[in-house]
Amino acid sequence: MRQALRNSGIDQVLAGGAKPSQLSAVDLDGIELAQTGYDLDGGLVDVHCHLGLGPQGATDRQTTLDQAASAVSAGILGVRDCGAPTDTHWLDAQREAGALVPRLVRAGRHIARPKRYLRGFALELERPQDLPEAVATQARAGDGWVKVVGDWIDRSLGADADITPLWDEALIVDAVAAAHENGARITVHTFAHATLNPWIEAGVDCFEHATGADSDQIQEMASRAIAVTPTFLQVDKFPEFAAQAGDKYPRYAATVTALHAGHEQQVAAMYEAGVRLLPGSDAGGSLPHNSLPRELLAWRRAGISDSEIMRLATVSVREFLGLEAHWLGSVTYEANPAENLQYLLNPLAVNLSGAGATQIPEQPVRF
Numbered sequence: 001m002r003q004a005l006r007n008s009g010i011d012q013v014l015a016g017g018a019k020p021s022q023l024s025a026v027d028l029d030g031i032e033l034a035q036t037g038y039d040l041d042g043g044l045v046d047v048h049c050h051l052g053l054g055p056q057g058a059t060d061r062q063t064t065l066d067q068a069a070s071a072v073s074a075g076i077l078g079v080r081d082c083g084a085p086t087d088t089h090w091l092d093a094q095r096e097a098g099a100l101v102p103r104l105v106r107a108g109r110h111i112a113r114p115k116r117y118l119r120g121f122a123l124e125l126e127r128p129q130d131l132p133e134a135v136a137t138q139a140r141a142g143d144g145w146v147k148v149v150g151d152w153i154d155r156s157l158g159a160d161a162d163i164t165p166l167w168d169e170a171l172i173v174d175a176v177a178a179a180h181e182n183g184a185r186i187t188v189h190t191f192a193h194a195t196l197n198p199w200i201e202a203g204v205d206c207f208e209h210a211t212g213a214d215s216d217q218i219q220e221m222a223s224r225a226i227a228v229t230p231t232f233l234q235v236d237k238f239p240e241f242a243a244q245a246g247d248k249y250p251r252y253a254a255t256v257t258a259l260h261a262g263h264e265q266q267v268a269a270m271y272e273a274g275v276r277l278l279p280g281s282d283a284g285g286s287l288p289h290n291s292l293p294r295e296l297l298a299w300r301r302a303g304i305s306d307s308e309i310m311r312l313a314t315v316s317v318r319e320f321l322g323l324e325a326h327w328l329g330s331v332t333y334e335a336n337p338a339e340n341l342q343y344l345l346n347p348l349a350v351n352l353s354g355a356g357a358t359q360i361p362e363q364p365v366r367f
Contacts, residue, residue: 037332037348042325043077044344045317046292048208048229048280051081051088051104055285057120058085065091067289069100074290075347077328078103080321082187082208082280083110083147085121100352103328105321107145107187108138113166116152118285131167132174139184144322146179147208150190150199153252162251163192163212169202176202187229191259193217200226208280211235211259213266222273227320229280230267232298233291235260267302278320279313293344300341310338329353 049071052064059067068091071079079102081088088106095101110122111134117124125134131148138146154164167175176199179186185205190196193212200220206227207213213221213228221228238260245253271277279299281291292313299309318325332349 037334038336038343040075040314040331040333040337042314042318042323042328043075043331043350044292044296044313045078045080045279045321045323045328046071046076046102046281046283047080047278047317047321048082048231048282049079049289049292050084050282050284051079051091051289052084052086053121053284061090064088065094065099065101067284068094068102070289071102071283071292072100072350072352073347074293075331075333075344075350076102076290076292077331077350077352078105078318078321078323080105080107080145080280082107082145082282083122084284085109087141095352100350103323103353104143105145105323106142107147108142110147110149110189111135111138112149112152115156116154116166117149121285122149128167128171131171132178135175135178135186136182139179139182142184144184146184146186148175148186148188150188151192151195153249155249159249160251161249162255163195165192165195165198167198169198172198173202176204191256200224206278208282209234210270211263211266213270215269218266218270218273218275221270222275225276227276227278228270229278230263230270230299230302231280231282231295232263232267232301233287233295234282235263236298237286264301267299268304271302271304276316276320277312278317279309293341296344297341306341307338309341327353 051067052059054063081104091101091104110117112122112124113128114124114126123134125131135146149166151163151165153161155161176186187206187208188199188204189208191209191211193214196213196217204226208229209231210228238256242253242257279292279296281287281295283289283291296309296313329352331347333343333347335343337343
């Protein structure tokens, strides 16, 4: 297998099997070079992204490939595609043919209600009672995961609009059962405190964001082994959401302002309680697909050490998703990112397992 290395703007081709201490390379003129570095087996895994999703909804195939290449260029070799509006299984063949595509674990489409999520993103159920059947369908369409939107702003309430749950408790129980009966795990988008307890009691496997969790709910998530993807970069957008809501939706603005203010302390409490934290960028829609390194740097704000963040973003998340490092490949950095996460921002080389030659684009594509 061949790799391509980018260093100081020079494309360099590496022989496969080079290890951290010394990489032998030649530049495009055949001049022999030497490059030291640190190989990270398996690279990074982004457990919450949306390949094939853009600001307006579904993207075309070339844009989706550009998104995938942007992720790989950032050292992201595995992803859980946490809800996409179109089937992306065609990317697997592209990866095997040598395209810059991470190994995907899919969750089918988001499941939501009309006018209760971002337009064009989700499968919107006119009848809430169809949730269990929709979960079963998406479980069969994905790769062992289903994504449900648990709450969203209800604008029909006018000035009293706030983030409220989409589903009643009986439907939640049946939805979780439908996922598990079809061999899938289920993860739920949630911002609000009121959304969490029914899903916890029903046996949900994972929460995305979970910004409304209080100390009791955090303890329950830890005791029941419910994982959480904290998405710092997405929560950092909450002040922007509050400003957009303005005087039209003051309750919602107050809610997201408070959730943002308490987020760092909340994630720290989750970590201390033993909740399994998953590294996810929420790329797609508004965030670019090379965002995970910046997301991991933001985790420092919760008081988690660089070495522990790297464990969570590699060994722990691969175990959670059932991935092996050798299925993914490796990424070369200037030095060990576990000693300083800043090295994640400038990968030197990417080696995709089972693919052809790979390279880091001069300017990573941002989608």
